[in-house]
Amino acid sequence: MRIILSNASPDPIYEQIRRQIQGHILKGELQAGDALPSIRSLAQQLQISVITTKRAYDELERDGFIETVSGKGSFVAEQNPDLLREKRMSLIENRMAEIVKESALLGLGLEELQQMLELLYKEV
Amino acid sequence: MDEILKVDGLCRSFGEFQLKDISISLPRGYIMGFIGPNGAGKTTTIKLIMNLINRDRGEVLIFGKDNIKNEKEIKQRIGFVYDENYYYDFLTLKEMKNIIAPFYRDWDEAVYQRYLKIFELPARKKIKDLSRGMKMKFSLALALSHGAELIIMDEPTSGLDPVFRSELLDILRSEIQDDNRGILFSSHITSDLERIADYICFINNGQIVFSQTCYELREKYLLVKGPLELLNETVRQFMLNVKENDFGFEGLSDQPEKIRRLLGNHALYEVPSLDQIVLYTVRRDKCVAFN
Amino acid sequence: MWPLIRKEMIVQKKMILFGLGYSVFLFFVFANPVFQEFTYSMAAFGIAYITVIGVAQAEYKNNSDIVINSLPLTRREVVAAKYLSILTFTVIALVLVGVVGLLFHFLLPVLNYRLMNSVDVFTTTVSIILLASVSLPIYFKTSAQWTRVVNVVVFLVLFFAPAQLAGYLVQNSQEPWVRSLAGLAGNQNWLLSLTGLAVLVVIILISYFISLRIYLNKDF
Numbered sequence: 001m002r003i004i005l006s007n008a009s010p011d012p013i014y015e016q017i018r019r020q021i022q023g024h025i026l027k028g029e030l031q032a033g034d035a036l037p038s039i040r041s042l043a044q045q046l047q048i049s050v051i052t053t054k055r056a057y058d059e060l061e062r063d064g065f066i067e068t069v070s071g072k073g074s075f076v077a078e079q080n081p082d083l084l085r086e087k088r089m090s091l092i093e094n095r096m097a098e099i100v101k102e103s104a105l106l107g108l109g110l111e112e113l114q115q116m117l118e119l120l121y122k123e124v
Numbered sequence: 125m126d127e128i129l130k131v132d133g134l135c136r137s138f139g140e141f142q143l144k145d146i147s148i149s150l151p152r153g154y155i156m157g158f159i160g161p162n163g164a165g166k167t168t169t170i171k172l173i174m175n176l177i178n179r180d181r182g183e184v185l186i187f188g189k190d191n192i193k194n195e196k197e198i199k200q201r202i203g204f205v206y207d208e209n210y211y212y213d214f215l216t217l218k219e220m221k222n223i224i225a226p227f228y229r230d231w232d233e234a235v236y237q238r239y240l241k242i243f244e245l246p247a248r249k250k251i252k253d254l255s256r257g258m259k260m261k262f263s264l265a266l267a268l269s270h271g272a273e274l275i276i277m278d279e280p281t282s283g284l285d286p287v288f289r290s291e292l293l294d295i296l297r298s299e300i301q302d303d304n305r306g307i308l309f310s311s312h313i314t315s316d317l318e319r320i321a322d323y324i325c326f327i328n329n330g331q332i333v334f335s336q337t338c339y340e341l342r343e344k345y346l347l348v349k350g351p352l353e354l355l356n357e358t359v360r361q362f363m364l365n366v367k368e369n370d371f372g373f374e375g376l377s378d379q380p381e382k383i384r385r386l387l388g389n390h391a392l393y394e395v396p397s398l399d400q401i402v403l404y405t406v407r408r409d410k411c412v413a414f415n
Numbered sequence: 416m417w418p419l420i421r422k423e424m425i426v427q428k429k430m431i432l433f434g435l436g437y438s439v440f441l442f443f444v445f446a447n448p449v450f451q452e453f454t455y456s457m458a459a460f461g462i463a464y465i466t467v468i469g470v471a472q473a474e475y476k477n478n479s480d481i482v483i484n485s486l487p488l489t490r491r492e493v494v495a496a497k498y499l500s501i502l503t504f505t506v507i508a509l510v511l512v513g514v515v516g517l518l519f520h521f522l523l524p525v526l527n528y529r530l531m532n533s534v535d536v537f538t539t540t541v542s543i544i545l546l547a548s549v550s551l552p553i554y555f556k557t558s559a560q561w562t563r564v565v566n567v568v569v570f571l572v573l574f575f576a577p578a579q580l581a582g583y584l585v586q587n588s589q590e591p592w593v594r595s596l597a598g599l600a601g602n603q604n605w606l607l608s609l610t611g612l613a614v615l616v617v618i619i620l621i622s623y624f625i626s627l628r629i630y631l632n633k634d635f
Contacts, residue, residue, distance in 0.1 A: 010393075010395070012342055012343075012395075013339075040300065040301045040303060041301065044297045047293075048320075049155065049320055049338055050153065050155070050300060050322050051154060051337050051338065051339070052322075052338065055337075055339060105389065171634075171635065174484070174485050176480075176481060176484055176485065177635060178632065178634060195487075195488075195489055196487045196489055197487075199485065199486060199487040199488070200487040202485075204485045206481065206482075206485075208478070209477070210477055210478045210479060210481045211477060211479070212426060212473055212474075212477050212479065213476075214429060214473065215425070215426070222425065223418075223421070223422045223425055223426075224486070226417070226418035226421060227418045227488070228487065
């Protein structure tokens with residue numbers, strides 16, 4: 001598992017961790033049942049506070065990505081395929097929302113945006 | 125929540141200086157950074173927690189027990205490190221250890237010897253012949269060798285170089301791997317605490333300004349920079365303190381949402397460092413005093 | 416409690432060598448018939464004095480109260496241990512002086528020293544306890560600087576008073592009350608000795624409770 005934290009990022013550290021672990025799960029790099037490092041050892045290795053990793057894990061658990069068994073640690077949760085798809089969809093939605101926001105700042109209209117998207121879609 | 129340390133409404137006055145209504149809560153398994161300028165009341169608060177000075181009012185619960193009624197039992201489970209060497213400086217490390225060790229029921233000589241090795245401490249040397257950093261390491265070795273659950277440190281890093289400070293943080297990180305422990309760590313060097321403390325407690329003028337988790341803090345305050353034209357009365361209202369120069373302003377706001385809505389993308393926003401939060405808050409107090 | 420007394424002894428150990436030198440010095444200086452009677456008690460008292468002051472100063476200089484009171488102890492124990500450690504001092508001082516006297520007796524018979532007797536032990540113990548009873552509350556109240564001043568006064572009084580008293584007693588040796596006092600010193604009147612002991616115990620207790628009160632209210 002790879003986690004790279006940036007101090008320069010406007011996102012809080014727990015959010016960076018949460019997003020990167022979630023990414024690993026969504027991309028299938030982490031399979032259901034895989035053990036995650038303990039909150040404390042992850043904090044030690046990343047040299048950040050325990051409560052920061054705890055918050056990232058809490059949010060992952062709340063979103064159903066991981067499960068925590070007390071005394072045993074945290075594991076990647078069994079993902080329902082439909083649910084997984086839905087989660088990935090919402091991920092895309094979130095990113096698109098960001099793009100829309102950026103575009104609005106630049107004064108880009110919906111049509112221009114659609115054109116851009118079409119071009120990009122064909123390229124891929 | 126299982127609190128390893130809970131301070132409630134603690135008061136103590138010394139003539140001019142007053143410690144007012146101090147309340148702190150540290151859950152088991154976490155590190156609290158205790159920050160504030162010199163003379164703000166950090167050491168006094170820690171001394172009250174350790175029952176080294178008498179309180180006027182309030183309560184201190186350690187492991188859920190009153191710190192005075194259960195003083196002996198509680199102190200068996202506390203490891204302490206102070207800002208100065210308060211040991212007998214004419215003794216050797218070994219003699220001093222022989223004085224301290226018998227006080228603790230759970231003294232673990234093997235652990236102590238291990239720390240001596242890690243810290244490269246010369247057991248036969250006299251304490252007064254040690255460097256400041258070495259003295260601190262010696263205090264730390266004594267504090268960590270009796271299975272203490274609560275570790276209380278008052279300015280352990282003051283006057284020490286960055287290499288040692290980072291070593292200390294590594295040690296604390298490995299200590300807190302045991303989620304039964306808790307660490308209270310005072311420092312005016314906030315960068316030491318920035319990446320390790322789970323909770324930050326900020327004291328100024330004998331009063332707690334805030335005591336919360338490190339991520340709540342990042343959301344609570346916002347550093348705003350922008351051109352002077354933006355700086356009208358409304359904006360100032362939402363700022364704790366503003367620094368102006370010929371080219372623009374920089375200020376700290378404790379109402380980030382309002383300020384973002386007000387200034388939109390005309391201003392630059394940053395998450396402030398602890399240092400910046402302390403600086404702006406303390407200065408604000410001083411400005412008020414001058415008016 | 417025991418670790419505290421042990422602590423006192425480790426710290427005291429550093430001063431004992433000095434005390435030993437001091438007592439050898441005294442045995443040479445006081446090798447005359449008038450002072451000789453008091454050499455044992457004065458030497459032992461001197462050692463105890465030096466150690467008490469030495470420890471007090473060391474603790475003051477190092478701000479030791481902060482560490483001591485952060486250890487698993489109550490303030491009551493800290494005060495009680497201080498008083499008990501005075502007794503361990505006395506014993507150590509007496510043993511040292513006894514041995515030095517023994518060496519003088521056998522190795523330097525010219526100086527004509529007798530061996531230590533029960534009166535020496537008695538006088539020493541009483542004077543050390545008196546010194547401690549006066550100086551400990553002051554020590555707890557103000558720490559070392561004042562204790563030092565007060566101790567010098569008490570020391571001088573206890574140091575010179577016996578000599579003056581001895582001179583006086585020798586001059587008036589025919590007076591009846593001096594005779595009865597001499598009888599007392601010979602431990603013949605048990606009732607009086609016991610009364611003296613009781614007075615001493617009361618003095619210690621009063622001193623202890625004053626010290627305790629002071630220490631309980633102290634800020635470090």
